[in-house]
Amino acid sequence: MNNHSKIILGRLANAAIILLLAAVTPVMAGGETVCIQCHGSQTGRGLVPVKPWQASIHAENGISCHNCHGGDPADSANAMSPQRGFLGAPREGAIPDFCGRCHIGIKTDYLRSAHGRALGKGGPTCVTCHDSHGVTKVSIELISEKNCTRCHSYERARIIRNAMEQTEANLVTLSRRIEQFKVSGVDTSALEKSLFSQRNSYHSLFHEVNPTRITAESAKIAAELTRIKGSLDAIDAEFHQRKLIGGIAVGAVLLLALLLNLLRKTYS
Ligand code: HEC
Ligand code: HEC
Ligand code: HEC
Ligand code: HEC
Ligand code: HEC
Structure with missing residues (x-):
């Protein structure tokens, strides 16, 4: 060939x-x-x-x-x-099982909740709040007067939103600070891990729609976030101290060089 x-x-x-x-x-x-x-x-x-x-x-x-x-x-x-x-x-009553094949934990929380117990009797299903085809990334903005007053007043929803809002803000601030430390080469893996687990428990709070429990759990998460913030503040303080000591050392060397130079001039 x-x-x-x-x-x-x-x-x-x-x-x-x-x-x-x-x-x-x-x-x-x-x-x-x-x-x-x-x-x-x-x-x-x-x-x-x-x-x-x-x-x-x-x-x-x-x-x-x-x-x-x-x-x-x-x-x-x-x-x-x-x-x-x-x-x-799926028909309305079958929607939680339909979505819950993949979102298992959420389905369990939902079925336990006042919303799940009202399934088929005027309660919302997954698609009432998330849509069926146009599902987007969630945020706390889903808890709003517009979305939550179609079937009842906003009072209890407001308690949930207020409790979650502060946690959300703290989570965002802390992950930004950890990101900055990472850029400057500090080992933050332990803090990152605990922040990740706090974020997960925060995101699994909502579907039970239990204002009392959400307020109590948010307080626990807040305490844990304060502890993480404390560790970050300590790293910050150490950084400043090192900078200060570094500054003094550089100043001392410069001063010594100046003195030596003067001495040399005086003797020559
Ligand atoms: C050759 C064309 C064709 C293909 C291929 C096709 N569909 Fe359909 N599908 C239709 C038509 C026509 C309807 C009826 C639409 C209407 O009611 O106007 C329909 C209806 C549906 C419905 C609604 C059924 C109901 O109970 O109301 C779903 C869900 C669906 N299709 C999903 C799918 C999925 C998933 C696939 C791929 C695995 C698929 N289709 C492939 C033509 C098609
Ligand atoms: C009453 C409205 C409502 C209903 C009903 C509802 N959700 Fe949600 N869902 C929300 C809100 C609000 C959030 C965002 C909470 C947050 O910011 O952590 C959310 C968050 C989520 C998330 C993201 C969770 C995460 O860990 O980031 C998924 C996935 C989800 N829902 C799926 C479902 C499924 C599946 C069902 C049905 C079994 C359901 N939802 C029922 C309002 C609802
Ligand atoms: C995340 C899950 C999910 C995906 C992905 C999805 N669907 Fe659906 N679909 C649903 C649910 C839930 C319903 C029923 C509730 C409703 O009508 O909103 C539905 C309803 C429908 C219907 C009936 C609508 C009607 O007017 O009664 C059709 C047709 C359909 N889907 C086709 C599709 C096609 C085509 C795709 C891909 C382009 C698709 N679906 C992707 C969950 C999904
Ligand atoms: C076949 C598995 C599957 C089914 C069924 C399914 N989902 Fe999802 N869903 C996913 C995956 C994978 C993601 C993207 C990764 C993640 O965020 O978990 C996602 C993401 C989501 C998010 C965004 C979560 C976030 O992080 O912001 C929501 C809300 C959601 N799905 C709701 C639904 C609803 C409502 C249904 C039913 C109509 C449904 N899903 C059915 C697999 C599924
Ligand atoms: C489709 C109707 C519907 C929508 C939309 C809806 N709910 Fe509900 N909700 C109900 C029903 C039905 C109940 C049970 C009866 C009651 O307590 O009023 C309920 C109960 C509640 C409760 C009381 C839970 C308890 O254990 O006491 C809270 C909190 C709540 N909903 C929050 C929300 C929030 C937050 C939203 C918006 C993200 C929302 N709901 C959207 C129908 C709805």
């Missing part, structure tokens, strides 16, 4: 491998599934979820139509067949 035909054979083999890969890869390049292709070209009810989903935190993290609704994302003809695990759209 000459060189030329070797190259051609090599190219053919590559092409065959690429074709084979394309055939066995269930989800096409860029995460484009048959669900998105078909729904994206519909009009009306079938098209509505596509755009909000594309802008969601779920799309950003690779959670696509079939991860929530089931079905076969690679076979257009059988995509929505129950035999391929298609679940359809």
